[in-house]
Amino acid sequence: MYSSPPADAPALREPRHVPVARLVRGEVTEGVHHGSVVVLGTDGEVAFQLGDTEVAFYPRSALKPVQAVAMVRAGLPLEGELLALAAASHSGEERHLAGTRRILERAGVTEDDLRNVTDLPYDPAVRDTWIRQGRPASRLAQNCSGKHAAMLYTCGLNGWPLDGYLDPGHPLQRAVAETVEDLTGRRVARVTVDGCGAPLFAVSLNGLARALARITTAAPGTPEARVADAMRAHPEMVSGSGRDVAALMRAVPGLLAKDGFEGVEVAALPDGRAVAVKISDGANRARVPVTAAALARAGVDPALLTPFAGEPLLGGGRPVGSVRAVHALDPVTQPARA
Template sequence: MTPAPAVREPRHVPLAHVIRDGLVEGVHHGSVVVLAADGRVEFEAGDPGVAFYPRSALKPVQAVGMLRAGLGLDGERLALAAASHSGEEAHVAGALGILSDAGLLRDDLRNPADLPYGAGVRDRWLSADRAPSRLAHNCSGKHAAMLATAHGRGWSLDNYLDPGHPLQKVIAETVEDLTGAPPAHVTADGCGAPLFSVSLYGLTRAVARIATARPGTHEARLAEAVRAHPHMVAGTDRDVTRLMRAVPGLIAKDGFEAVQIAALPDGRAVGVKIADGSDRARMPVTAAALAVAGVDPELLAPFAQTPVLGGGKVVGSIRATGPLALRAAA
């Protein structure tokens, strides 16, 4: 049996430079792994074998676990079950619809009440004097789907977030199956759901398995839903949604603390973790990793740099550096 990933301080390396007017103002460290279509490691940097928390990047794996436990969703609502959504009306209505179709109420949700995650949506929400809501929380789709799964199986609802709950046991088994190793540790994510520590290797292999799954499998159902409805996975203006729309067949998911995974239908996949949790370096590093995987750089150009501003003007950029940047440019 493959052992759980090691628990220790990660040995991250420089992955991105913050460049202001030609000078390196800052350096973002992290780890990255690129898998070839046959599953071998095409490129790696940092410490992708150490245990870490994937945060919301684990949601596609959790959604597969729910399908294995009997979740009956497809299409937009299944994509929403794997989402960190922006709180747009379609997201809120979708989460409420999942609950309503199962005969459940918004008060059955156990995720915290929150404002919408999307900046523009949040501003409009506040302008309308709307209070924080459990449905507006970016994880409400996942929680609604968890409740619907538990209800469909006749399992208890009040404790659906308990790691010992039958649903969470199925999800834990799915995490081990798709990543190839048991979790090193279990804690609570920001939304209250169980969070399993895995390796970046394992997480990337998991998304590759989802992206390449045979038609008719639970994994394929999820991949089809995500590809067809990328706006439900994040939001209209979110970079993850735009990336999936830009690269044909790509499935992708971000997570708090600057985690990103992405995979193509042929099995090529990338995993990224930025050590300091800074989201601004996540997409430039991901774009470079996808270029190493063979994605057309022209498709990735809008994601390859994050602008650095000075007085409202672009005076620099955040972009990949080191061996990753050299491989991406080759």
């Protein structure tokens, strides 16, 4: 049920991205990352933007909090770390595998019922250990297995067929699409298939930021608030113990954040301030400092964001430069309107 009728879908065209981060080595610009950034104020209005924030794009796994809200709206009873895992792009650590098994057990199904792709664990260190142990790729190890287990659980609770649960016409995926449109406030521009096999919905960067702001500002006990509370309480289940998104949520009180492949990140605070980032070439080394700069633009204390300001560029094993957000994102020289 829509809270209000969604507006027209964002335009389908090539995005007009602009420079958002630079690789500066020895005070010389060695490379430039293009992308787009939006910052929303507490009133939900755009406080700052760079690039093309209303064109349709694929948010990839940054949409998982919205998918989790759709499942909770449909009756998914998970809480705490298991609900966080339902919105996760996990690292494949043992706690992630154990949690996914618990969801499958509650659903009365097994790993064989999952229809995500098989893969090795996402975290490089976990993956290396997995390979040394001679363990094969599996659906359980793939980073979206928690979401897929929750999808099966939701289907079982509603009497929906388990077979074909990834079909865009399946009742589960229709419910997800409706929630995407409700929370973003716009019609879905295009539907394709994500890397894990689930339907993927094209939205705008503004719409993605608005959706996460809706989730973080929802009343206690609502599906939105339940998802936000679970993810914030268990950031290591949303990603992994060594991942930047978990560290960012631990560093900024009340922050909800989710990354996605191809350089996407969205983050929101309990008062509705939100940011969304898309890096054109998909580079994580640009995603992290640009997200940090956008959060500073939104009013987050820059001291909390120092660890995320940009990875060093090395020369002879020592730092000789860094990946830096562009000057226009600097909240000191360009005061935010939020």
